[in-house]
Amino acid sequence: MLRSVYQTAPKYIHKQGLWKDTLFFGRRRNHFFELNCQLRTVYSDREVAAFENNTVYDLPSNVKNKPEKVEADQDEVEYKDNEHTGEAHEDVVTSDPITLRAYQKECISSIVNTLSSGDAKKLAVSIATGGGKTVIFSMAIPEILKLSRFEGDRANGILILVHRRELANQTIKTIQQLDIVDHDRIFLDMGKNKLDIARTFKDPRPFIIVGSVPTLARVECTRVADYNMDRFKAVIVDECHHSVSTSYKKLFKAFRCSKDQPDERGPFLLGFTATMARTDRVPLRKIFDKIVFEKKIASLIEENHLCDFDWLRIELGLNLQDVEIKGGDFFLDSLAKHINTNEINVIVLKTYLKLKKQFPNNMNSLLAFCVNVAHMQTLSQLFRENGINAQYVSGETKNSERDSIVADFRNGKIPVLFNCGVFTEGTDIPNIDSIFLLRPTKSKPLLIQMIGRGLRLSKGKEKLLVTDFVDSKSLGLSLSSTLSGKPDVLSLIGSLGSSGFNRRDEMLPGDIDYIKFTNYKGIEMLYDESKRTNSPPYELLRNMKRLNSLGTLGHWTQVKFDTWATSSGYRSYFKVEVTKAAEYKASHYFTKVGAHNESRLIINKVCESKDFDSISNGLANYINTHEYIKSEMNAVRQRENNMKHQPITKTQTSFITQIVPTTVEKLQSDALDYKKFMKLFGAKVTGMSRWDAYTLIFAYTVARKQAVLLWLKEAFLKTKEKRALITKESFLKKSQKLVDEGWV
Numbered sequence: 001m002l003r004s005v006y007q008t009a010p011k012y013i014h015k016q017g018l019w020k021d022t023l024f025f026g027r028r029r030n031h032f033f034e035l036n037c038q039l040r041t042v043y044s045d046r047e048v049a050a051f052e053n054n055t056v057y058d059l060p061s062n063v064k065n066k067p068e069k070v071e072a073d074q075d076e077v078e079y080k081d082n083e084h085t086g087e088a089h090e091d092v093v094t095s096d097p098i099t100l101r102a103y104q105k106e107c108i109s110s111i112v113n114t115l116s117s118g119d120a121k122k123l124a125v126s127i128a129t130g131g132g133k134t135v136i137f138s139m140a141i142p143e144i145l146k147l148s149r150f151e152g153d154r155a156n157g158i159l160i161l162v163h164r165r166e167l168a169n170q171t172i173k174t175i176q177q178l179d180i181v182d183h184d185r186i187f188l189d190m191g192k193n194k195l196d197i198a199r200t201f202k203d204p205r206p207f208i209i210v211g212s213v214p215t216l217a218r219v220e221c222t223r224v225a226d227y228n229m230d231r232f233k234a235v236i237v238d239e240c241h242h243s244v245s246t247s248y249k250k251l252f253k254a255f256r257c258s259k260d261q262p263d264e265r266g267p268f269l270l271g272f273t274a275t276m277a278r279t280d281r282v283p284l285r286k287i288f289d290k291i292v293f294e295k296k297i298a299s300l301i302e303e304n305h306l307c308d309f310d311w312l313r314i315e316l317g318l319n320l321q322d323v324e325i326k327g328g329d330f331f332l333d334s335l336a337k338h339i340n341t342n343e344i345n346v347i348v349l350k351t352y353l354k355l356k357k358q359f360p361n362n363m364n365s366l367l368a369f370c371v372n373v374a375h376m377q378t379l380s381q382l383f384r385e386n387g388i389n390a391q392y393v394s395g396e397t398k399n400s401e402r403d404s405i406v407a408d409f410r411n412g413k414i415p416v417l418f419n420c421g422v423f424t425e426g427t428d429i430p431n432i433d434s435i436f437l438l439r440p441t442k443s444k445p446l447l448i449q450m451i452g453r454g455l456r457l458s459k460g461k462e463k464l465l466v467t468d469f470v471d472s473k474s475l476g477l478s479l480s481s482t483l484s485g486k487p488d489v490l491s492l493i494g495s496l497g498s499s500g501f502n503r504r505d506e507m508l509p510g511d512i513d514y515i516k517f518t519n520y521k522g523i524e525m526l527y528d529e530s531k532r533t534n535s536p537p538y539e540l541l542r543n544m545k546r547l548n549s550l551g552t553l554g555h556w557t558q559v560k561f562d563t564w565a566t567s568s569g570y571r572s573y574f575k576v577e578v579t580k581a582a583e584y585k586a587s588h589y590f591t592k593v594g595a596h597n598e599s600r601l602i603i604n605k606v607c608e609s610k611d612f613d614s615i616s617n618g619l620a621n622y623i624n625t626h627e628y629i630k631s632e633m634n635a636v637r638q639r640e641n642n643m644k645h646q647p648i649t650k651t652q653t654s655f656i657t658q659i660v661p662t663t664v665e666k667l668q669s670d671a672l673d674y675k676k677f678m679k680l681f682g683a684k685v686t687g688m689s690r691w692d693a694y695t696l697i698f699a700y701t702v703a704r705k706q707a708v709l710l711w712l713k714e715a716f717l718k719t720k721e722k723r724a725l726i727t728k729e730s731f732l733k734k735s736q737k738l739v740d741e742g743w744v
Contacts, residue, residue: 008043012121095440098178100139101305104132108140108295114216115268120289122259122269124240126276129452130306133272134174137236140270141180144234145206146577150265156206157231159267161251162238165190165399168372170428171238173211181206189223190215201228217247229256232267240271243287252287257289277447285614295449297455301450306455309464314351335440340375344381344469348438351418351467352388361433362465368436370451375438376418390416410696423453434465523609536578537562543612544576554633555621555640557695558710559703568623568699569632574606575702576615583608584615588622643691652693656685659700663708670731675708677716677726684715 100108104392107125115121127133141158149155163170168190176183185205189195190212216223223237235257239245243252250256256266269288276284276291324334341471350366356363368375376392381388391405391414408431423429428744432454436636441447454464544556544564554566555572562578581584586606591599607618624628660681664672685693699707717723725731 001663009210027036031560043472093525094411098135100135101132103295103299104136104139107136107295108143110292111270112143112147114290114292115144116415120292121149121266122257122271122287122289124271124276124284124288124291126273126291126294128295128300128306129274130456131274131300131448132294133238133274134171136518137238137270137272138171138174138178138180141175141234141236144268144270146270147233147313149233153233155231155233156204157573158206158208158209158234158236159232159255160208160236160238160335161213161216161248162210163242167238168210168212175208175210181208186210194223195227197226202230207231213242213247213251218251221250221455224251224254227255229254232524234268234270237269237271239273239282241272241273241276244284249287254311259289265549274452297452301404301455303336305457307457307461307464309455309466310453311467312355313466314347314467314469336371339371339439340378345379348379348469349386351380351469352383355434355465355467359465361460361462363434364412364415364431365431366436367432367453368416368418368432369423369427370418370420371439372420379438380416380418388413388416390418391417394420395422428456429453430456431461432456432464433458433461434467437466437468462606485631509555509690523542536582536584539612540564540576540578543616543728547616552614553623554637555695557699559699560706560710563703565699565702567633567636568629569636572629572632573698573702576619576621579608581608584612586615586619586622640691640694646690648685648688648693652688652690652697653685656688657682660712662704664712671727673726673728680725 021023041302048228073111079623107127111125114123125133125136127136130355137160139332145156146159147153160171164170168188170185172188175181182205185203185207187195187209188211191207191494195209200209211224232255234250235255238249242248249258252269253261256263257269258266262441271284271288301308324331352363352366368376368379370379370392373392373394373396376394380392391409393402393405397405405414406415408430409417410431412431435454437447437450448643451464451466536700540562541558544558547553548556554568556564556576559565559575560577563575564577565575568588568590572588574586574588576586577583587609588604588606590602590604592602593599606622607615609615609618623633626730661678663676664674696707696711699711715722717725
């Protein structure tokens with residue numbers, strides 16, 4: 001038996017027994033997104049879960065997986081330093097002065113100019129994780145204090161709202177380091193650290209209060225009842241995408257900066273976050289008037305303020321159809337049953353062991369995001385059982401213990417750290433060189449927050465390695481800031497990208513349908529639009545159109561984004577597709593019927609090459625050397641030519657009106673007006689020729705849902721005008737209002 005190098009329980013293992021779950025969970029949603037990137041196979045599809053000869057032992061059967069629940073608002077941990085005085089943390093001494101970057105200066109100027117002009121009093125700023133939000137709003141404070149909201153304005157206080165202890169620490173240390181105000185005028189109001197009202201407001205000097213939202217909003221904001229509201233020049237909200245929640249809105253009302261109850265003498269309201277979009281699509285425009293500055297991840301990477309990253313996708317093909325949906329998202333308990341399994345957890349461990357050898361420079365400080373507490377408990381114990389010092393941190397971890405774990409992780413004593421919902425915000429650990437995404441999410445903002453944990457520059461770190469086990473890549477990273485509550489591109493239909501292998505001989509038991517490994521090299525591939533038109537699928541599109549114009553090899557139909565097919569007779573067809581190695585591959589598919597009428601699909605590889613002319617020549621040679629195929633294809637061509645002048649048949653109409661609406665209904669689009677769509681769809685089908693219907697049905701027999709999505713895109717989504725015809729009026733009005741008011 002393999003013995004762990006840790007013979008006794010590590011000092012970080014908690015003795016409280018079962019843990020409470022933090023309510024962070026999600027599901028992946030396909031967006032109308034086509035990733036422009038080069039693909040390279042890292043492992044063969046046949047490797048599946050067997051990575052060479054690594055010896056791994058499963059957890060003992062008596063390990064419990066039953067999670068408990070915790071209230072959603074319990075994301076605050078009491079701050080215990082100087083708890084009776086309310087004073088801030090001890091001074092931070094540093095020999096490295098902070099110099100503002102060009103975009104940070106531009107952001108501060110934009111804030112000050114907008115406030116001084118009187119155009120808006122409630123401003124939002126979007127700066128990608130690692131862009132220095134805390135430095136920006138700290139350096140903006142002296143300039144804001146100089147502004148006058150009205151004649152005789154003498155307010156010289158700032159309230160900074162945070163929702164976590166780590167954010168409070170980071171904010172106070174930055175303010176002290178920058179000497180924004182006298183250090184004895186920096187206060188903390190969080191948990192047991194209650195503000196000394198008399199000391200704070202009787203002193204006429206400028207002051208800054210860092211306040212905990214859960215603490216200040218508790219019991220109808222009684223904690224702030226004795227605050228002198230006239231002393232506040234501005235309220236600054238860190239991670240302001242939370243600001244639409246009830247607790248924040250209570251505080252905005254108490255401090256007279258609520259948009260619902262405008263007060264001319266109320267303080268300015270400034271919000272800072274890495275992304276303005278929320279998973280629940282609640283619009284931040286209910287809180288803020290204007291986004292005055294935005295800086296995205298791609299820009300920060302290009303300017304060398306953040307490190308680049310590689311994206312390794314471990315596509316397990318998770319079958320989550322049976323997971324219970326609650327509130328438009330996966331229900332946590334139900335989701336955990338599918339994700340937290342021995343089978344998947346062993347794959348995670350074996351992946352780590354494999355990558356540790358393949359990417360030795362990137363697997364020294366791994367941060368992993370899990371579904372819930374039980375999930376990370378199970379994984380960390382599995383890793384330790386196999387000799388890896390893996391620890392975990394949750395919202396229930398004691399402050400001192402969390403600080404000790406994080407310190408050891410920073411210093412390299414702990415190579416693997418699991419968490420769920422703790423390190424998505426307010427975490428500054430530059431040495432993180434690899435990230436495991438082990439939890440499904442449909443939230444682009446959350447995805448960006450998770451990846452952002454590892455993008456900070458650090459000595460010796462060249463790139464971040466992101467390993468995605470749940471296909472978060474399909475969400476993309478190019479998320480534009482908007483106060484409307486959703487990305488600025490209205491997505492009516494899911495992704496058209498290839499869904500991966502799903503052949504029976506490559507399936508794994510249980511919830512895992514397939515597993516494959518793909519590496520996406522370089523962040524620039526996610527953003528460079530020029531690479532899209534030069535990518536293999538687009539090259540294939542141009543070549544297939546040219547081949548159709550010649551008419552020498554029949555008529556080819558696009559059945560997937562990267563796949564085309566043509567009929568070669570009864571229950572047989574040719575297919576040309578783009579491989580993972582960015583080559584073209586031609587294959588012949590036909591059904592063979594056995595002695596007992598059982599059917600078996602036979603696939604013959606015709607040819608494979610990076611040169612498309614070699615593909616077309618290979619197909620021609622294959623057809624010419626098989627007289628039966630040649631004869632069948634000639635007959636098919638004749639029937640197809642006759643169909644072009646005939647109306648759609650009743651049988652075709654019945655089939656199409658069954659498969660298309662079914663596909664659309666399963667997409668569950670919030671923007672789609674189903675009645676509008678069905679009316680236009682009915683007219684579209686009525687006007688189809690027998691040939692049009694034939695090509696759609698043929699494509700469906702080859703690629704099923706992907707073929708229908710392509711047809712829908714061409715028929716209803718190709719232009720803005722077409723999309724508007726099937727979009728709900730409420731969405732159209734919101735979109736037009738944003739355009740009219742200059743938001744987009």
